[in-house]
Amino acid sequence: MRTAITRAALLLFCAGLLAATGPALAEEAKPEPKAVKLTTTADHSKFKQLQKAFASGPEVTKACLECHTEAAGQIHRTKHWKWEYLNPATNQKLGKKNVLNNYCISIAANQAACTNCHVGYGWKDNNFDFTKEENVDCLVCHDTTGNYRKVPGSGGQAFGKDTEFPPGSGKIVKGIDLAKISQKVGKTSRDTCGGCHFNGGGGDGVKHGDLDSSMATPEKELDVHMDAVGLDFTCATCHKTSSHDVAGSRYAPTAKDDKGVQTRGKPGSGNPATCVACHGNGPHKKEARLNNHATKIACQTCHIPTFARGGIPTKMEWDWSTSGKVDANGKQFVKRDEKKRIIYESRKGDFKLGENVVPEYAWFNGHVEYTLLTDKIEKGPQRTPINKLGGSAADGKSMIWPMKVFRGTQPYDPVNKTLVTPHTTGPDGYWNTLVWDKAIEEGMKDSGQPFSGKVDFVNTVMSWPITHMVAPKNKALGCADCHSKQSRLAGITGIYIPVRDNNTLVDTLGWSIVLLTLLGVLGHGALRIVTGRKH
Amino acid sequence: MKLAKILAAGAILTVIAGTASAYDADWKRGRIYYRSVCTSCHAASPVGSINPSTKTKAEWTAYLQADKHAKGKDTVSGYVSKAYRAKIKSGNKAAEKFADTPDAELAADIKAFLIKGAKDGDSPATCS
Amino acid sequence: MSERIYVFKRFERFWHWSQAALIIFLMLTAFDIHGTYTIFGFEKAVAYHTIAAWTLIGLWVFAIFWHFTTGEWKQYIPTTEKVVAMMNYYLFGIFKNAPHPFRLTTLRKHNPLQRLAYLFILVCVGPLLWVTGGLYLFYDKWEALGLSGLSLEWVATGHVIGAFMMLAFLIAHVYLTTAGHTPMAHIKAMITGWEEVD
Numbered sequence: 054m055r056t057a058i059t060r061a062a063l064l065l066f067c068a069g070l071l072a073a074t075g076p077a078l079a080e081e082a083k084p085e086p087k088a089v090k091l092t093t094t095a096d097h098s099k100f101k102q103l104q105k106a107f108a109s110g111p112e113v114t115k116a117c118l119e120c121h122t123e124a125a126g127q128i129h130r131t132k133h134w135k136w137e138y139l140n141p142a143t144n145q146k147l148g149k150k151n152v153l154n155n156y157c158i159s160i161a162a163n164q165a166a167c168t169n170c171h172v173g174y175g176w177k178d179n180n181f182d183f184t185k186e187e188n189v190d191c192l193v194c195h196d197t198t199g200n201y202r203k204v205p206g207s208g209g210q211a212f213g214k215d216t217e218f219p220p221g222s223g224k225i226v227k228g229i230d231l232a233k234i235s236q237k238v239g240k241t242s243r244d245t246c247g248g249c250h251f252n253g254g255g256g257d258g259v260k261h262g263d264l265d266s267s268m269a270t271p272e273k274e275l276d277v278h279m280d281a282v283g284l285d286f287t288c289a290t291c292h293k294t295s296s297h298d299v300a301g302s303r304y305a306p307t308a309k310d311d312k313g314v315q316t317r318g319k320p321g322s323g324n325p326a327t328c329v330a331c332h333g334n335g336p337h338k339k340e341a342r343l344n345n346h347a348t349k350i351a352c353q354t355c356h357i358p359t360f361a362r363g364g365i366p367t368k369m370e371w372d373w374s375t376s377g378k379v380d381a382n383g384k385q386f387v388k389r390d391e392k393k394r395i396i397y398e399s400r401k402g403d404f405k406l407g408e409n410v411v412p413e414y415a416w417f418n419g420h421v422e423y424t425l426l427t428d429k430i431e432k433g434p435q436r437t438p439i440n441k442l443g444g445s446a447a448d449g450k451s452m453i454w455p456m457k458v459f460r461g462t463q464p465y466d467p468v469n470k471t472l473v474t475p476h477t478t479g480p481d482g483y484w485n486t487l488v489w490d491k492a493i494e495e496g497m498k499d500s501g502q503p504f505s506g507k508v509d510f511v512n513t514v515m516s517w518p519i520t521h522m523v524a525p526k527n528k529a530l531g532c533a534d535c536h537s538k539q540s541r542l543a544g545i546t547g548i549y550i551p552v553r554d555n556n557t558l559v560d561t562l563g564w565s566i567v568l569l570t571l572l573g574v575l576g577h578g579a580l581r582i583v584t585g586r587k588h
Numbered sequence: 589m590k591l592a593k594i595l596a597a598g599a600i601l602t603v604i605a606g607t608a609s610a611y612d613a614d615w616k617r618g619r620i621y622y623r624s625v626c627t628s629c630h631a632a633s634p635v636g637s638i639n640p641s642t643k644t645k646a647e648w649t650a651y652l653q654a655d656k657h658a659k660g661k662d663t664v665s666g667y668v669s670k671a672y673r674a675k676i677k678s679g680n681k682a683a684e685k686f687a688d689t690p691d692a693e694l695a696a697d698i699k700a701f702l703i704k705g706a707k708d709g710d711s712p713a714t715c716s
Numbered sequence: 717m718s719e720r721i722y723v724f725k726r727f728e729r730f731w732h733w734s735q736a737a738l739i740i741f742l743m744l745t746a747f748d749i750h751g752t753y754t755i756f757g758f759e760k761a762v763a764y765h766t767i768a769a770w771t772l773i774g775l776w777v778f779a780i781f782w783h784f785t786t787g788e789w790k791q792y793i794p795t796t797e798k799v800v801a802m803m804n805y806y807l808f809g810i811f812k813n814a815p816h817p818f819r820l821t822t823l824r825k826h827n828p829l830q831r832l833a834y835l836f837i838l839v840c841v842g843p844l845l846w847v848t849g850g851l852y853l854f855y856d857k858w859e860a861l862g863l864s865g866l867s868l869e870w871v872a873t874g875h876v877i878g879a880f881m882m883l884a885f886l887i888a889h890v891y892l893t894t895a896g897h898t899p900m901a902h903i904k905a906m907i908t909g910w911e912e913v914d
Contacts, residue, residue, distance in 0.1 A: 199615065200710040244616070270620055273681070281620050282681035345856035533758040538751055549869040552751045552758065556873045563880030570884040574891035577806075584811040 098236035107231035110174040110203075110211040111187035116235065118186055125186035127297035133172045135183065136160075138304045143422050147304045152423050153472055155439055155461030155513045156254040156371060162476035162499035168209040170249035177208035179499065192231070194245050195238040202229055206479070243269050243279060246288040258365040262410060262457040263521035267363020275363050277525045293325035301326035306518060308351070308419035308444070309452045310334075328352040349548065351417075351452040355530040356523050359409045360457060363522070366394060366406035372462040374510035376402035377487045385487070400477075400484040402462075412455030412519050414542050416444035426502045429470045432511045436460065437472075439515035446547025453545055457517040464489060466497075468505030472513075473497055611696055617686065618701030619713070621694060624682030625667070640705030641712035648702040652695075668695045723825045724909045728788070731779045732906055738772045739882065746879050769849060792835050795828050802829045810895065825911075833885070841881045848875035 097103055102116040118125055128134045137148035149167075153159035160167040168176040173188045175181060182188060190209065192201045203209045204218055204226050212218070214228035251257060251266045258265030273280040278290070292301045307322055310329035315321035321330060328336075332352070337343035346355075361367040378399055380386045385399035396404050420443030424430060430437045444451035465472050474496040477483045483492035489508045497504035533552075535542045540553040622640070630637045643651065657664045666672055669691050677684040686694060705713025724732070745768065748754060748761035756764060783789040801817040806829070809817070818827040826834065851863070851871045858864050896902035897912050905911035 197616075198710075199704060242616075270623055280681075282624055282685045342856055531757075531759055532762065536751075536758050549867070549872065551868075551872055552749070554869065555750065556869075556876065559873055559876055559880075563876065563883075566880060566884050567887065570887045574888060578891065578894070580811055 093239060097238050100236075103232060103235045105232060107213040107235065109213055110190055110192065110231070112213070113211075113231050113235045114174075114187045114189055114191055117191045117238075121191075124191065124297065125189040128172060128189045129183065129186075130296075131172075131298045132302070132304075133297075133299065134189070136171065138302075140304055140421070142305065142420060145423055145425065147423055151425065153426065153439070153474055155459060155463050155515050156260055156368070157477065158463060159474040159496070159500070161474035162496045163478045163482065165208045166206050166478035169203050169205050169207075170252075171209045174210050175208045181208070192234055192238065193248065194241050196234055196245055197237050197239040197242065198234050199244055200229060201234050240287070241289050241294075242287050250288075254368060258361060258363075258367045260368070261517060261521070262360040262367035262407075263357065263519045265361070265363055265365040265367065267365050268521065271363065273525055274528065275522060275524075277523050291326045291331075300324055303518075304421060306417075306419050306421070308417045308454065308518075309450055311348075349446075349453060351454045353518075353520050353523070354412075354414060354453050354455050355534075356526070357412070357455055357519055357521075358524055358528060358530055358534075359411050360455075360519050360522055361408045361410050362524075364408070366408045367410065367457070368404055368459070369407040369410065369457075370403075370405035370460045371401070372403040373464060374402060374462045376400060376483075377489075379487070400487065410457070411541065413458045413516075414453050414545055415442060415456055415516065416446060416451040416545065416547070417442050417454040417456075417518060418444040418448055418450040418452075420444070424472060426471055426474065426497075426500055428472075430465065430472060430511065431470065432465070432467070432509065436512040436514040437465075439513050442516050442518075446545075453542065455519040457519055459515045459517065461513045461515070462510050463513055464493060464508050465511040466493075466505050466507060467509040468507045469503055471502065472511075473504060473508075474500045474502075611693055613693075613696040613700035615697065615700040615704050617689075617694070618697035618699065619705075620682055621668075621686060622698055622701055625676070625680060626698075628680070639714045640702050640709070641707050641714065643702075643706055644708045645703050645706045648699070648706050652699055652702070665691070665695060668698060720910045720912055722909050723911045724906055725786075726909070727778075727782055729906060729909055731775065731782070734775055735772065735779075738768050738775065739886070742768045742772070743879070743883060743886070750876065750879075766853065769853070773846075791824070791826055792831060792838060794831050794835050797828060799828045799832070802827055806895070816897070833889075837882075837885055841878055841885065844874055845878035845882065848872070848878060 100120075102119050103113075107113045107116075114125070132138050132148060135148060136150040137146065139145075140147055149160055157163075157167075164179070164181070165177040172190050172193055173181075174190055175188060190203070190211070192211065193203060193209075201211065203211050204216075207218060211231065212226055212228045213231040216226050216228060218224060218226045247264070247266060247269055250261070250264050251268065252259070253264070254260030258267075267275060268279060270281040271279045273283050278284050278286040289299070292299050294300060301324060307324040307327050310322040310324065310327040311334055312320075312322040313329065314333040315325055315330045324330065329352075334347065335341075335344040336352075337347070375397070376399060378386075387395050387399070388397035390396045390406075394406055396406065398404075422441045422443070424437060424439055424441075442456075444454075463472070464475060473493045475483050475489065475492040476495040476499070477492065479485070481491070481495070483489060486492065490506055493508060494504050494506070530541070534540075535550060536552040538553065540550060542550060542553065627637045640648070652664060655663045655665050657667060670687070670689075673683040673687050677687050701713070702709075704710050742765060745756065745761040745765040748756055749758055749765060751758075755761070798817055805814060805817050808814070848871050851858075851866065852875055854861070855868065855871075858866055893902040893906070894900070896905075901912055
């Protein structure tokens, strides 16, 4: 009996021991629960359509469209596809297809190169078929591997196998694993949007100044929202997209959003990408005075103290008129500054670069008017505006905005008095031949515009509202950045800014009275001492 | 406890060595950890920062498999481990963010980034 | 022989010196805000200036109450009596050891020029500063208050004009404290309350 009890106790003890150690061991040994992708409801690697070798981009797109039947049709309606935009306010036909700038100027006759950033395959010239669904490039936005490549000069094509390109050149472009890439498609990311938008103007950070590759994994200091180890916003977090049409536009921007937070079901300003769409019109909790500032000053003005802060310079000036020089051997050359950054290229001319650039400021009401090929221009002491931004203190629709103001010197037609669209890329483009008139003639023909054959250069200026690289609040501008004699807003007219606009007459008179009073009492006192008053 | 460590180390090695594993490595997470933890420390120390593109895929694979950091003074996996992340997380946002990521997964992520960014990788990368 | 009379009561002295300190601090921060120099910098100077202004308003609430309950407000009623004599004294007499034309009593502790000067500060400079300062402070409420027609430039410039006038007053006031019975007599009186009179 006794031993039985002892045995039972021992058994119980052992069981207890097992129970105590059991869970720990079981945890190690237990098979992992089935791995589930939490970012998507569909593991594309499981789809038969994608489990095959793809030779070209359109082949992949066809596979995508088997399930996503409406996707291409949605894309076909967007600016990303059409590169065309009719501004309802000005009736100007804009979009990349129609505008020109003072960087690489325009896509006319350069489509094969420029459309490396088109969401399509094969736009080599004006014969591109915009209605073909398989011409849509799904992968350029939805790649997650970072390995997707469009081949430069090919009209934005992707090769699934090693291909001789350009045809007959003997050069082999390595094919990419389109099957693997398509099996891993996902949501857009800073990397995919950045693939083009970081590289606008033909290189990292060149065009925008507030978008460059440092924004792929930014730190908090660089962008408080995109901070890769913090809020980790993607572009689409703000540029809320529906039906593949990305919100936010440079052609018709929302300069002033007084419609408050866009809660669900509330229409708001219609642009979900504004600061106000999330932060509202009175975001400063401690200092109500700042909310009052925010009725005239865009959030970006104070909260983006400088742009190009990520260590990558942006172009600030580009002088095409100095291009065309060659070295002793008749070869093109480049010049670099002490930081090894290119500041001259035979084919492009002189550049000025900037990092941590203090923006210029302007009243802006969202109205943008472009100088198009059909517009007459005059060469004069004033720079010709590539885009004219509307705005004034008085119109009630304007806010003070930070701008990257890009200044250039570019070719124009002094007889027809128009800007021109030179053919720059490819073997017979200016970048290879260094011959202007031929290049311009070809480009203007492609644009369907007349060219006199004469070439001159005109100084131009273009403004880019700055809106990315929002700094943490402790890095925002302080009062004295504007409320001082060296005010950042020195060029802003139409409002009274205390300190900046101190009345000099009042100051002179005031100090004169103070000084006279002081001299008076000093003189009086001195006289009292001299006359030796006893007291 | 010891057993758990051995098992975990084994798991890391298995993943680093690239043998059978269901885990789908996230090179982007690897990129953040590499830049925010490895580079931020390396930039200050005598070795300096190391661009992924300075080694080939084979060299990175061999390096990770050998698991020798600072010429064998300590291990690479040590700097990826949860214990190390817990130690530095008060001053390192990446370590804080990935504090609970299993060691093996994070190691695989970093490997994916290094292989992708290697000299002969799909897109040679810098460290910043 | 001189006698001593009690002219400045305890509250009055407290009021005077705390007001003096506040006004000097307001001046200091004012011209910091104005950009004349940088001690605190615009942002902090504005904050301090605002706090000092509110404190001064609080002090004035007590001072006004005190003046009316004690009847001391009558000390500021202007008079033309002896104004010319006072001017003559400051311009000539003072250098010749002439006797002070004004004999102060507890009921008339300010000389006629003082009365005029203080009244001017009270009804012109003061209100100018308070009104413009208040408007400045509540700039963000103008629209709600139906004042959107107001010009910030005029308000700001008015405030600056007031500041210059106050500064000029301060200089003259500080100097004239030495023009008493002895150079330190008035200052002592303001500290102890007791003034010696001939």
